[in-house]
Amino acid sequence: MALAIVLLIVIIGSVAFNWLSPWWFTDIASNWGNIDTTVFITFWVCGIVFVAVCLFMTYCVWKFRHKEGGRADYEPENSRLEWWLTVVTTIGVVAMLAPGLVVWDDYVNVPPDAQEFEVLAKQWTWAFRFPGEDGKLGTVDTTNIGMDNPFGMNMDDPNGADDVLVPASKVHLPKDQPVKVWLRSIDVLHDFFVPEFRAKMDAVPGMVTYFWFEPTKVGEYEILCAELCGVGHFSMRGRVQIDTQEDFDAWLDAQPTWAEMQAGITPKSYSAMAMRGRDVAETNGCFACHTLDGSVVVGPTWQGLWGSTRTMTDGSEVVVDGAYIDESVRNPAVKVVEGFAPVMIPYDLSEEDMQALIEYLREETGAEEPMSADRGEDAVPADAVALNEAAASNQGLAVLNAQGG
Amino acid sequence: MAQAEIPYQEDMALHHPHSWVTKYWFSQDHKVIAVQYGSTAMSVGLVALVLSWIMRLQIGFPGTFDWITPELYYQSITMHGMIMVIYLLTAFLLGSFGNYLVPLMLGARDMVFPFVNMISYHVYLLSVIILMASYFVPGGPTGAGWTLYPPQAILTGTPGADWGILTMLLSLAVFIVAFTMGGLNYITTILQARTRGMTLMRMPLSIWGILMATVLGLLAFPALFVSAVMMILDQLIGTSFFMPSVVSMGQQLDYSGGSPLLFQHLFWFFGHPEVYIVALPAFGVVSDLLSVHSRKNIFGYRMMVWAIVAIGVLSFVVWAHHMYVSGMHPYFGFFFATTTLVIAVPTAIKVYNWTITLWRANIRLTVPMLFAIAFVITFVVGGLTGLFLGNVIVDVPLSDTYFVVAHFHMVMGVAPILVIFGAIYHWYPKITGRMLNDTLGQWHFWVTFIGTYVIYYPMHYLGFVGVPRRYYENEIGGASAFYPESAALLNETITIAALIVGLFQFVFIYNMVVSYFRGKPAGDNPWGATSLEWRTPQTPPIHGNWGDKLPTVHRWAYDFSVPGAKEDFIPQDVPHDDEHGAHRT
Numbered sequence A: 001m002a003l004a005i006v007l008l009i010v011i012i013g014s015v016a017f018n019w020l021s022p023w024w025f026t027d028i029a030s031n032w033g034n035i036d037t038t039v040f041i042t043f044w045v046c047g048i049v050f051v052a053v054c055l056f057m058t059y060c061v062w063k064f065r066h067k068e069g070g071r072a073d074y075e076p077e078n079s080r081l082e083w084w085l086t087v088v089t090t091i092g093v094v095a096m097l098a099p100g101l102v103v104w105d106d107y108v109n110v111p112p113d114a115q116e117f118e119v120l121a122k123q124w125t126w127a128f129r130f131p132g133e134d135g136k137l138g139t140v141d142t143t144n145i146g147m148d149n150p151f152g153m154n155m156d157d158p159n160g161a162d163d164v165l166v167p168a169s170k171v172h173l174p175k176d177q178p179v180k181v182w183l184r185s186i187d188v189l190h191d192f193f194v195p196e197f198r199a200k201m202d203a204v205p206g207m208v209t210y211f212w213f214e215p216t217k218v219g220e221y222e223i224l225c226a227e228l229c230g231v232g233h234f235s236m237r238g239r240v241q242i243d244t245q246e247d248f249d250a251w252l253d254a255q256p257t258w259a260e261m262q263a264g265i266t267p268k269s270y271s272a273m274a275m276r277g278r279d280v281a282e283t284n285g286c287f288a289c290h291t292l293d294g295s296v297v298v299g300p301t302w303q304g305l306w307g308s309t310r311t312m313t314d315g316s317e318v319v320v321d322g323a324y325i326d327e328s329v330r331n332p333a334v335k336v337v338e339g340f341a342p343v344m345i346p347y348d349l350s351e352e353d354m355q356a357l358i359e360y361l362r363e364e365t366g367a368e369e370p371m372s373a374d375r376g377e378d379a380v381p382a383d384a385v386a387l388n389e390a391a392a393s394n395q396g397l398a399v400l401n402a403q404g405g
Numbered sequence B: 001m002a003q004a005e006i007p008y009q010e011d012m013a014l015h016h017p018h019s020w021v022t023k024y025w026f027s028q029d030h031k032v033i034a035v036q037y038g039s040t041a042m043s044v045g046l047v048a049l050v051l052s053w054i055m056r057l058q059i060g061f062p063g064t065f066d067w068i069t070p071e072l073y074y075q076s077i078t079m080h081g082m083i084m085v086i087y088l089l090t091a092f093l094l095g096s097f098g099n100y101l102v103p104l105m106l107g108a109r110d111m112v113f114p115f116v117n118m119i120s121y122h123v124y125l126l127s128v129i130i131l132m133a134s135y136f137v138p139g140g141p142t143g144a145g146w147t148l149y150p151p152q153a154i155l156t157g158t159p160g161a162d163w164g165i166l167t168m169l170l171s172l173a174v175f176i177v178a179f180t181m182g183g184l185n186y187i188t189t190i191l192q193a194r195t196r197g198m199t200l201m202r203m204p205l206s207i208w209g210i211l212m213a214t215v216l217g218l219l220a221f222p223a224l225f226v227s228a229v230m231m232i233l234d235q236l237i238g239t240s241f242f243m244p245s246v247v248s249m250g251q252q253l254d255y256s257g258g259s260p261l262l263f264q265h266l267f268w269f270f271g272h273p274e275v276y277i278v279a280l281p282a283f284g285v286v287s288d289l290l291s292v293h294s295r296k297n298i299f300g301y302r303m304m305v306w307a308i309v310a311i312g313v314l315s316f317v318v319w320a321h322h323m324y325v326s327g328m329h330p331y332f333g334f335f336f337a338t339t340t341l342v343i344a345v346p347t348a349i350k351v352y353n354w355t356i357t358l359w360r361a362n363i364r365l366t367v368p369m370l371f372a373i374a375f376v377i378t379f380v381v382g383g384l385t386g387l388f389l390g391n392v393i394v395d396v397p398l399s400d401t402y403f404v405v406a407h408f409h410m411v412m413g414v415a416p417i418l419v420i421f422g423a424i425y426h427w428y429p430k431i432t433g434r435m436l437n438d439t440l441g442q443w444h445f446w447v448t449f450i451g452t453y454v455i456y457y458p459m460h461y462l463g464f465v466g467v468p469r470r471y472y473e474n475e476i477g478g479a480s481a482f483y484p485e486s487a488a489l490l491n492e493t494i495t496i497a498a499l500i501v502g503l504f505q506f507v508f509i510y511n512m513v514v515s516y517f518r519g520k521p522a523g524d525n526p527w528g529a530t531s532l533e534w535r536t537p538q539t540p541p542i543h544g545n546w547g548d549k550l551p552t553v554h555r556w557a558y559d560f561s562v563p564g565a566k567e568d569f570i571p572q573d574v575p576h577d578d579e580h581g582a583h584r585t
Helices: A002-020 A033-063 A079-108 A245-254 A258-264 A272-283 A322-330 A351-365 A384-400 B020-025 B030-060 B070-106 B114-136 B163-192 B205-237 B260-293 B301-317 B332-342 B344-357 B367-390 B392-398 B402-432 B438-456 B459-465 B485-518
Strands: A115-122 A125-130 A164-166 A170-174 A179-185 A190-193 A200-203 A209-213 A219-225 A238-243 A309-311 A317-319
Touching (some): A164 A258, B070 B402, B163 B205, B332 B344, B367 B402, B438 B459
Parallel strands (some): A115 A179
Antiparallel strands (some): A179 A209, A190 A200, A219 A238
16 A cells, blocks of 8 residues: 555656756757757657556556455466557657657758868867868878877868867857867767757767757857766866857957967977976876966966966965975875866876976976966957967866866 | 476486585585675675765765765776676676576576586686775776776776776676676576476576576677777787777877777677666566566566567667767667667567556565565666667767666666565575565665665756766856756755665665574465475475475466465466366466
8 A cells, every 4th residue: 555655656756856847958059959859759758658557557556455365367468458569669669769760860961051160179178170261171180199289280281271270178159050060089088068059979089970060049058078088077178159150250260270370389498407398298298288378278277387376275375386396296186276176197207307397397487477367258369379378268268177286 | 398308307416515615615506606696796786885875975065075086986986887787786687596596496406517607606706806906906996987988998097097997807807707607507507407397488587587688698798808808908018909099198109090989889789788688687587576476477478588588689789879979870870779769669568567467466565576566667767768868869968968877777777676675585585494574674675766766766857957977076167057056956865865775775784684593484485486496395495406306397487366276376386187277388
């Protein structure tokens, strides 16, 4: 008896929860309303089956509970009933599957007028590339990737020169324009997911994947990584700003092309010790997470690092010196900069390498240059480096997208 | 089936044990091995329980527990998942139930290869020890998620990418060796050692479930085995089976040309049948529980058998529904969505037949029956949400969100575990000769059933909002659109429920220990069941199970409430006579 009542409460509660709960799809901001429709159909078919089966069972539990002297029926099988149920089930399955496959067909066939852009995923940040004026993305190769070529562009491919590179985690897209998203990863699996767009797809190293959508609402949305990609997975966030076509064009024009970026890279001179330190930083992959241009990818930027005062997660303040750098490399979890998660792994450098690294950081990031101040949303910087700063300081992205030690 | 072919075992020589060690440690008795499997699986399950607490504490109260670092969190989800799927569920349902039930239900004296059976358990134990050893290697266990997807599983951005992943892969390979030895034994015993009269279509559904699950395991585990070996080679000597050119943490690595998708195909070629390796024995066992405790034959026995076979076969052609957004060729989506939804038909038939079994029954709400009914509800929810995820386009917004977490916990976490509990309450009297305490059992049931429902049902809705799974923290620098404040509150509630449900499992363990010494004596057949394990001359059955002569089977396992019969059950070894009247097969 108690069981029948509880089962009834579970059934009614489940249905009521469905209607009353505040948790449901976010407001859709793309063309994929018909995905929501397929969910809706599935919901109705499954909901009816759930209520019917569970109510039937609850009724049986109550009606046919053991009574003194009671005896069960003997009915091994009933072919008619069994076939009848099979047919009804098959109809329900077809009702869900058929519209699902139709929409899937839309999903995998990109409309011919779609504009292309590329999402480049890496632990634990996003970057973007637009094809530029020739409408063609230049070819790339992961093995080309280095400090001066973060996208791995092929130097001898003329199509790449006018590609627009957006190394920060925020991208703009035009409203009402279908876009084909090429996805590329340089390290592990990632997945480009914006809940408001409903669509998603994995980025897989060693291959290029794609999907498409058409943004339908101006606004800013959060990009999530939806495929486990290591210890910083949860912090791999980005932003996508949906603009009117005009605003988008203005934004895109302000971004540097690959050719412009290459021209803007000027070598700097260091002492021998600092040169060695720079090698240490490169071979240990420090630049994967720490930038020199003020943008924040994974860890705090190194711009203006030396001698600056940084606030830690426990509220204490630290003036950056050799001892602090030493500790942060060997034991990154001890002092973590505010706004960052403790995801950096410890590096056991030799004493010489450590001194070289510290010297490099002193020369590279010390004194003269002031910390970059926040700039407005649509500042149009003169050169590539300044541009990166602007992109990074947009919209509190630094805080959002960050961790490190 | 020609009955003359069924081998007789009367003259089979059994090597009776002579010392404590050969009786309880290196035992060749399938019943002792079953208990060994069960207790090891349960112990390692407690580890998984504690790990689930760690992750729930972090999700429910982020930032409160400093000691839960991202590394610990990812290691916990990985180890929890792998332990539950492989080392608890697979080991318990096949290693423990398979071992205990197969010879007893079929009227055999033991497994066909008792020595191999003994080795099987000890190799399994070794795999568990290797797995636990990963907590003591440099860097700790792997945090790659239970799917162990490369490249991240072996790259520095993942915890345990050097030693942890190796111990995990090694442990899996060793487990598969153990499973193969056990599995060959179950199949051979089922096909060759059934007693006189036990035709295939008279076997209890528990045995059908175990048989089909074992066939699946023997065909599916090799795919996992080779992928484990290949990943070990990638990690250890730098081959590139699964590794393309990558830049990890700013460094160019030497890999090139490998395919991360290849691993996913191999993994899920194993991983999807694995779902049914867990589900089919549970289907079988729950069919028997429902029938015995409702005093009514299972409805549509033949359809139930064919449904098990159909599900088993189809389970090999649905694997890529785990990969709809993996970047595989998009046209695969059409094929795998269709096969996946087709599998819903035999599965639905099983659900219908369980519920129709209750129609005009004489339901005794014993503790095993409570668990069996709770299983059906839980499985209905988990099965139906599978129709969302199996339908390729519906999966797109929901994949890798909490909807998936809720779905698979309902369907292959909670549901089979409810069956395991029900089965333990059901067979404990045969295993020990004593009943489990009923009051404690009731408490255990109510908290577990309602608690797990409260944990997992609302979790689906977090998935609709878009909350991704495997996130250490959802809010970074302020609330996100996909994580409203109410979702944080819901996560707190779920965590509290999870802590309570977890604690009540210790009531169950206490019950098992205390009842072993002080439980009410059970007698030979406390539930009035018909299958052969309740017809042994001794309870608990001694080594060799039967007396001088093996039982002879005269009827199917579901002669409950036969019209005209004196009792409301007729055991399988009772011959027909006019009084008993109607029967079949």
